[in-house]
Amino acid sequence: GDSVTQTEGLVTLTEGLPVMLNCTYQSTYSPFLFWYVQHLNEAPKLLLKSFTDNKRPEHQGFHATLHKSSSSFHLQKSSAQLSDSALYYCASNNAGAKLTFGGGTRLTVRP
Amino acid sequence: EAAVTQSPRNKVAVTGGKVTLSCNQTNNHNNMYWYRQDTGHGLRLIHYSYGAGSTEKGDIPDGYKASRPSQENFSLILELATPSQTSVYFCASGENNANTEVFFGKGTRLTVV
Numbered sequence: 001g002d003s004v005t006q007t008e009g010l011v012t013l014t015e016g017l018p019v020m021l022n023c024t025y026q027s028t029y030s031p032f033l034f035w036y037v038q039h040l041n042e043a044p045k046l047l048l049k050s051f052t053d054n055k056r057p058e059h060q061g062f063h064a065t066l067h068k069s070s071s072s073f074h075l076q077k078s079s080a081q082l083s084d085s086a087l088y089y090c091a092s093n094n095a096g097a098k099l100t101f102g103g104g105t106r107l108t109v110r111p
Numbered sequence: 112e113a114a115v116t117q118s119p120r121n122k123v124a125v126t127g128g129k130v131t132l133s134c135n136q137t138n139n140h141n142n143m144y145w146y147r148q149d150t151g152h153g154l155r156l157i158h159y160s161y162g163a164g165s166t167e168k169g170d171i172p173d174g175y176k177a178s179r180p181s182q183e184n185f186s187l188i189l190e191l192a193t194p195s196q197t198s199v200y201f202c203a204s205g206e207n208n209a210n211t212e213v214f215f216g217k218g219t220r221l222t223v224v
Binding site: 046 | 170203205209216
């Protein structure tokens, strides 16, 4: 079945530095990829999703590029903010119903 | 905005007891999901549903049953609760389209003692 791998469980960095959270996937087909964000004591919610064409999705300064050749959908931001501290999940869906999540990356941004 | 409501929000159950977690959505979404969230494992899919009357096994269905009696309601049932099922459970709903977002409830914290 499909799987999503997030290699970093914890990422800690200083405010103003760039952010990159890794996500790779395995799928028989060409799935749609998503990033969800979960702030403390809240429900996960959509941050951004891949497009069918070559557009690069962006939201709140975050962006991600789907690379089918390497099966990756890394999340990036040029300058981290304190409010970016949260749990980030990469997810894939290729069949309309079964949405599979990775293990999550907890991002902590320090002053 | 999509509304997904879970009840109860917190539950303490005894080992061997039966637990039912309920979920209601008011957005007429076809698909509904139950996930559990554990540190180091992320969100793992337990059961999901394409619509009323359907239930499908997710990646970790053992020890859990699901019921979808209507478009709006999707329940997760633990017939014989065990301490290993202590976790935070999230219900979610979405349209039957691979490229649309799902909307999560606020979660249920279940402790099995």
